[in-house]
Amino acid sequence: MSIKMPKPDDAVLSRRQEIIAALRAIVPGEGVISEPHELRPYESDGLTAYRQPPMVVVLPETVEQVAAVLRWCHLQGVKVVPRGSGTSLSGGALPLADAVLLGLAKFNRVLDVDYVDRVAVVQPGVTNLAITRAVEDAGFYYAPDPSSQIACSIGGNVAENSGGVHCLKYGLTTNNVLGVELVLMDGEIVRLGGRQLDPAGLDLLGVVVGSEGLLGVVTEVTVRILPKPETARAVLLGFPDPEAAGCCVAQVIAEGIIPAGMEMMDRPAIHAAEAFVQVGYPLDVGALLIVEVDGPAAECDHLIEEIARIARENGVTTLRISTDEEQRLAFWAGRKAAFPAVGRLAPDYYCMDGTIPRRRLPEVLRRMEELSQRHGLAVANVFHAGDGNLHPLILYDANQPGELDRAEAFGNDILRLCVEVGGVLTGEHGVGVEKRDLMPVMFSEIDLKQQQRVKCAFDPDSLLNPGKVFPTLHRCAELGRMHVHHGQLPFPDLPRF
Amino acid sequence: MTIVRPMRVDELRDAVMQAARDDRRLEIRGGGSKAAIGAPRDPVILDMRGFAGVVDYDPAELVLTVGAGTPLSEIEALVAGEGQMMAFEPFDHGPIFGQSVGAATIGGVVAAAVAGSRRVTAGSARDHLLGFRAVSGRGEEFVAGAKVVKNVTGYDLPKLMAGSWGRLAAMTELTLKVLPRPRVVATMLAENLDDRMAQAVMTRALASHAEVSAAAHLPAAVNGGRAATLLRVAGFAPSVEARCTLLPELLRAQCALRRSNEDEADALWAAVRYASPLDGPTLWRVHLPPSTLGMLLEAVAPLGGRWVIDWGGGLVWLECGGPAEQIRAAAAACGGQAMLVRAPAESRASIAAQHPRPAGVMALECRVRRAFDPAGVFETGRYPGETDAD
Numbered sequence: 001m002s003i004k005m006p007k008p009d010d011a012v013l014s015r016r017q018e019i020i021a022a023l024r025a026i027v028p029g030e031g032v033i034s035e036p037h038e039l040r041p042y043e044s045d046g047l048t049a050y051r052q053p054p055m056v057v058v059l060p061e062t063v064e065q066v067a068a069v070l071r072w073c074h075l076q077g078v079k080v081v082p083r084g085s086g087t088s089l090s091g092g093a094l095p096l097a098d099a100v101l102l103g104l105a106k107f108n109r110v111l112d113v114d115y116v117d118r119v120a121v122v123q124p125g126v127t128n129l130a131i132t133r134a135v136e137d138a139g140f141y142y143a144p145d146p147s148s149q150i151a152c153s154i155g156g157n158v159a160e161n162s163g164g165v166h167c168l169k170y171g172l173t174t175n176n177v178l179g180v181e182l183v184l185m186d187g188e189i190v191r192l193g194g195r196q197l198d199p200a201g202l203d204l205l206g207v208v209v210g211s212e213g214l215l216g217v218v219t220e221v222t223v224r225i226l227p228k229p230e231t232a233r234a235v236l237l238g239f240p241d242p243e244a245a246g247c248c249v250a251q252v253i254a255e256g257i258i259p260a261g262m263e264m265m266d267r268p269a270i271h272a273a274e275a276f277v278q279v280g281y282p283l284d285v286g287a288l289l290i291v292e293v294d295g296p297a298a299e300c301d302h303l304i305e306e307i308a309r310i311a312r313e314n315g316v317t318t319l320r321i322s323t324d325e326e327q328r329l330a331f332w333a334g335r336k337a338a339f340p341a342v343g344r345l346a347p348d349y350y351c352m353d354g355t356i357p358r359r360r361l362p363e364v365l366r367r368m369e370e371l372s373q374r375h376g377l378a379v380a381n382v383f384h385a386g387d388g389n390l391h392p393l394i395l396y397d398a399n400q401p402g403e404l405d406r407a408e409a410f411g412n413d414i415l416r417l418c419v420e421v422g423g424v425l426t427g428e429h430g431v432g433v434e435k436r437d438l439m440p441v442m443f444s445e446i447d448l449k450q451q452q453r454v455k456c457a458f459d460p461d462s463l464l465n466p467g468k469v470f471p472t473l474h475r476c477a478e479l480g481r482m483h484v485h486h487g488q489l490p491f492p493d494l495p496r497f
Numbered sequence: 498m499t500i501v502r503p504m505r506v507d508e509l510r511d512a513v514m515q516a517a518r519d520d521r522r523l524e525i526r527g528g529g530s531k532a533a534i535g536a537p538r539d540p541v542i543l544d545m546r547g548f549a550g551v552v553d554y555d556p557a558e559l560v561l562t563v564g565a566g567t568p569l570s571e572i573e574a575l576v577a578g579e580g581q582m583m584a585f586e587p588f589d590h591g592p593i594f595g596q597s598v599g600a601a602t603i604g605g606v607v608a609a610a611v612a613g614s615r616r617v618t619a620g621s622a623r624d625h626l627l628g629f630r631a632v633s634g635r636g637e638e639f640v641a642g643a644k645v646v647k648n649v650t651g652y653d654l655p656k657l658m659a660g661s662w663g664r665l666a667a668m669t670e671l672t673l674k675v676l677p678r679p680r681v682v683a684t685m686l687a688e689n690l691d692d693r694m695a696q697a698v699m700t701r702a703l704a705s706h707a708e709v710s711a712a713a714h715l716p717a718a719v720n721g722g723r724a725a726t727l728l729r730v731a732g733f734a735p736s737v738e739a740r741c742t743l744l745p746e747l748l749r750a751q752c753a754l755r756r757s758n759e760d761e762a763d764a765l766w767a768a769v770r771y772a773s774p775l776d777g778p779t780l781w782r783v784h785l786p787p788s789t790l791g792m793l794l795e796a797v798a799p800l801g802g803r804w805v806i807d808w809g810g811g812l813v814w815l816e817c818g819g820p821a822e823q824i825r826a827a828a829a830a831c832g833g834q835a836m837l838v839r840a841p842a843e844s845r846a847s848i849a850a851q852h853p854r855p856a857g858v859m860a861l862e863c864r865v866r867r868a869f870d871p872a873g874v875f876e877t878g879r880y881p882g883e884t885d886a887d
Contacts, residue, residue, distance in 0.1 A: 116700050116788040139704070161649045168646070174653060175624045190857045195786035197811050198610055198621050198660070200834040200852040202862045206623055206656020210649050230706040250557040256580055256677035256733075296706055296743070299736030355645045357558050387647040388558075427647040435650075442650055443640070450639045450869070451652045457864035469651070480871060 002408055003091075003433050005052070006467045008098035012078055016055055019078060023058045023100065026068045031106075033057040042083070042101050046148070047091040047434055049350075049404060054081065054095035061106045063181065063189060063219040070217065071187025073100055079463050080185070082213040084124060084156030087148040089351060090432030092160060092212045092468060099466075102217060104155050110134045111220070117195045119178060121222045124155025128162075131223060140225040143170035146428070147336065155218050161210030163428035165261040168386035169294075170226070172428065174209040181220035182208060185459040195222060207454060212430050213465040215458040229294035232260065233304050234328045237311045238285030238318030242266060243362045245287035248314040249385045250358060252291065255310065257303055259386060261292040263335050266365065268380035269342060269393070273334035276341035281334050282318040289385065290331050335382065339393065342380045346395035350407045354418030355427035358388045367417055368392060375410040377403070389427035390418065416441055431469045439471050448472070453479050498539070504547035506630075506638055506669060512543060513667070514636035517872045524877045525663035527566055527602030530590040531609055535662075535850040535879035537842045545604055548669045556581055559646055560627065561675050565604030565668040572603055582678040585621050586613030586711075592771040593780070593839060604668050610660030613770055614711035614729070617703065617808040623659035625674045631658065631666035634870025644672045657865070664876065665869040679710075679731035684762035685744050687726040687752040692716055692806070695726040696790050698751050699809040702728045705747055707740040714806040715765065719774035725765055726752070772805050772814035779840045781815040781824060785833025796827035821848045828852065849882050859883065 012019075023032045033039060039053040060066045073080050079099035086093050095101045107123035113135055114120075120131055120142065128149040131142040145164035146152055152162065157173045158180060170176070179193030192205040199205075208215050239245040245264055252259065265273065265288045274281040281288060289311075293303040304321055311319055322328035334341070343349050356364050365381065372379045378395045392414055396407040415425050415435065419442050425435045439448060448470060455462070456476035466473065501523070503509035516523045524540040526532065546566035553562040556579040563572060569589055576582055588611060589601035612621035628642025641654035658668060687698055692714065699712035711729040730740045745754040757765070768774055785793055787810030794804065800819030806812070817824060821837070821844075828835040834852035837845065854862070863883070870876070 114786075114788060115704060117786045118704065119786075161653065163647060163649075171620065171624065172647070172649070174656065175620055184861075188857055190855070190861060192858065194832055195788075196784045196833045197616060197808060198612070198623075198784055200784075200836060201854045201858065202665075202865055203610070203623055203656045203660050204858070204861060204865065206659070207652055207654065207865075209656075210653045227704050227706065227708075253559065253677070254557050256680065258677060295708060295732075296736055296739050298739035299733060302733055302735040355643075355647045357555070357560070357645060359555065359558065384647070388645055389647045423645050424643045424648040424650045426650050427645075428649055430649055431651065439651065442643075446637050447639045447641065448651075450633060450637070451641070451654065453868035454652055454654070454657075454865060457861065457868045480867075 002405060003050070003437060005096060005433070006473065008096065012098040013055070019076070019100070020056050022072055023056060023069060026072065027058055027060050027065050031059045031061065033059070042086070042095060042103070045086040045088040045091060045093040047089055047094065047432065049398070050091050050094050050433055052095045052097055054101035055098055057101045057103055059103045059106050063183065066102070066183050066217055066219055067187040067189055069100070069102060070183055070185055074186045074461065074463060077461070077463070079466055081465050082159070082217050084153035084159065085127065085151050087152040087156065088160060088430060088432060089353070090426065090430040090434040092430050092432040094433050096467060104153065107155070107219060114195070115140065118225050119195050119222050120225050121220065122154055124158070124218050124221055125153050128152050128154055128157055135225050136228065139228050141228045142176070142223055143226050144173050144176055154221050154223065158209050158218050158221055159211065159213045160430045163389070165263060165384060168262065168384070169258050169260050174206060176224050177205065177209055177221060178224055179222035180205060180208060180218045182216040182218055184216050185461070185464045193222065212432060212469050214455055214469060215464070231297045231300050232292055232294040232328060233300045234290055234292040234322045234331045235304055235307055236318065236320040236331045237289040237291065237316050238282040239287045239289065239314070239316055241286040242365050244315050245289050245385070246358065246361045248289060248311050248316070251310045251314060252307055253386070255306065257306060259291050260294040261290070262384070262386035263290045264288065264383040264385040265335065265338060266381040268378065269338050269382050272341040272345055272380060273338050276344060277333050277337045279330045279334045285318055290335055338382045342393045342395065346378070347397040347399065350394040350396065350411055352390065352392045352394065352411050352414050353426045353429040354415050354423055355387065355389045356418050356421050356423035358385070360421040364390070364417060364421060368414060371410060371413050375406050377407055377410055384427070387427070388423065412438060433468055436469060437471045439469070449474065449479055456480065498542060500542045500544050502544040502547050506632065509632045509667060509669065510636045510638060513632055513634065513874055516541060517636070517874050522877045523874055524879070525608070525667045525875060527605035528568065528600030530594070530596065530601040531605060533594050534838060536845050536881050538878040540877040543667060545667060545669070546602065551575065552670060553644070556675070559675055560644055560672060562644060562670060562672045563603055565671050566602050568599065569601040569603055569606055570599055576675050577678065580678050581675045583625060583673060584615060584619040584676045585625050586615040586619070587611045587622065588613050588770050592773060603671060607659050607671060608661055608663050608668070614713055614766060614807050617712065617811060618710050621659070623656050626655040626659045626671060627674055628672040629655055629658055629668050630670040631668040633666040634872060634874040642672065646674050664866055681734045681737040682729065682731045683737050683741050684757040684766070685728040685730060685741060685754045686757040687754050689717070689724050690714070690726050690752055691724070692794055693791055694751060695724065695806070696787065696810045698726055698748055699728070700787060701748060701751065702744060703809045707744045707747065708732070712809040713766070713769040715768060715774065716804065719803055719805060720768070727762070727765055727769070728754070769805055769807050775803055775805060775814055775816035777816040777818065779816065779818045779844065780838045781817060782836045782838050783813040783815055783828045783833055785811060785813065785828060785831045787811045789831035789833065793827055793831045793833070796830070797824060800824065825852060846881070849880060851880060851883070853882070
């Protein structure tokens, strides 16, 4: 618990009953939750090491209610934390003691599907998987597939720019969203994008996606849907060590193949997964690759043979090609169960999310092993090998004094290492609370201030989801200060905010 | 015309700060291939071609870092040499303005969010810009994004820069995602379809397992009396062969498809890319939901419009000298927008290049621009009606 959240404002806390009453006037009935025992389910998201019951929860059902809640909070100087399904792994939906938690769970309808425009228009509380369910009978699907897709909401996916195992080929959320309806902190409702490609004006939609709930509250999302690939086939490849597996990955891409998914597991992850789900993973290998291709049958058959050839050229010791759907799913079963499987090895685990240039993988794994010994905590690795996105799982026991702090310190060292070799702090989980204080490792103060100025353009009073993403809160007036020349601003004719 | 050509970041920062001090405005420019878009103006030109060259390129990482002033043609040759491509199919606007190809820079391509026929399946410049270095209107150098293909650290400012038309910051260095170039590219061609049937064919093909990567239509009126509907199939040879067999079966009820030879296909795709059959003085570019294509064409036909259709019906290049407000109203009624790409100078002085957005969005855009460029150094008057949005 090393990250400090902004100090609660006593003046706001003392007005709690007034705030609850005002919210009830906007959202009647059960849409306002204020009893302490009913607030407990909202006290954390997927980053469970951090817990804080919210001041009050409001669950509006209409965009007008969302706008009214935000407008009232804006006028009253009350902070707001938006929340989808609460599956964020970086604390993006962590409540604040003096903030209203705005839940979008009641926005759960698919509003429209159009197979000519190849879009689905949905409310933000619809789960990721429910979009695919709504269009699969017509032969379509929604491509981004974060592993929490049964539970996570599309609104949360927009906030976090969620990825998944297929994003090397099909992109992240941002590449699959065409439009949103967004409510700004002052209650103004704007529509960004639509059903067309590349709308006029600045790409504000592009910066809203992945903004972690700091710029506005999304109340409607238009996503692209794709025709479901005709077939999918997978190959399971065991290598003596991660170096050989990494060389295989590089050659697959160098030969022009972009697999639908390409996942790597290291020895601890392989053993944990096999012990958990018994799908027949080889236990005598140092790295396991699952490579999946999808598309027309002729393409899959061709590419599987090519990948098998490349694997042989790189010293593969186990090579299994899926011959039917059951076998393909069995290959994936261990990988998909890797997190809970690793979770059985220790009372707690901490999932990291850095991205590195793939060529640096052997070095990063070697230095991660050194860090593991220095911190006295074990680590297992699963890895989106195609795009260099690492998920080290640090094993610890929160009941042992100091172990959580050591796990966090170890995790921070891993992320510093990712940045040092040319990578980034987070590939798909977001900065949130978790990586907030590491932002200066990757960005200078000027870089961060420029990002915060964008925040000021959307939310000048910094009331929306404060304490996330940015390590230092600056007042917008301070960020907006300009050089004044001869006591006069340049271009006095231009409007300023 | 005054031109400033910085060669280093400190010179660029000085140029920006000097302009702010002198109350002069700067137009960020690469090769000037799109300079004829927007209202006539007389700013100081900030020539970015000093920031040229390859910074880093590791094909296996699918990442390319280059100076923003590097010519597009150089980058295309470089990545083609490694069997790769920029998947958004950027192109040089020169031919649209009666000039040759070769002036466009990658910075200009990204700033104008240029994307070709493959955009419908592969995304636009916004989807392939991973990171950048730039100097803001404050004269500060900053970075955003990164040099890896998967990253969500901080706001996605690269999305804002793609399509910013030089109004936020002067990009000096870009990191782009590159992808393998398809081994085989085939074009399946249907002839003599009317617009309605062409759209039905493109829609069916794009929704099918044939994995068509681009779909375009040249109506008879702009293609020598012989309409051509193009479906592009790209990938590995066995896959392309299978899909080229599948498509005619799939579309048998709607049209006869034949495989075009390479020269013929190249010429047709080039006609689509540059809208070259539309050689009148006024050229619009309408982005719209494909389902409303018929509605748009019905509205603009009586205005004397001629058109080329790309993106499976999501893009209409429209040659039309009719009233701008009627064209924009038609586009808006379809859920789309119309950009004025080419027009006589006197028209451009009064008709905004970019389709107007609702007041709330315009005001938000203006605040975002001021977040990068508080003094308006990069506001050159190219976009009349947009600087006083709030």
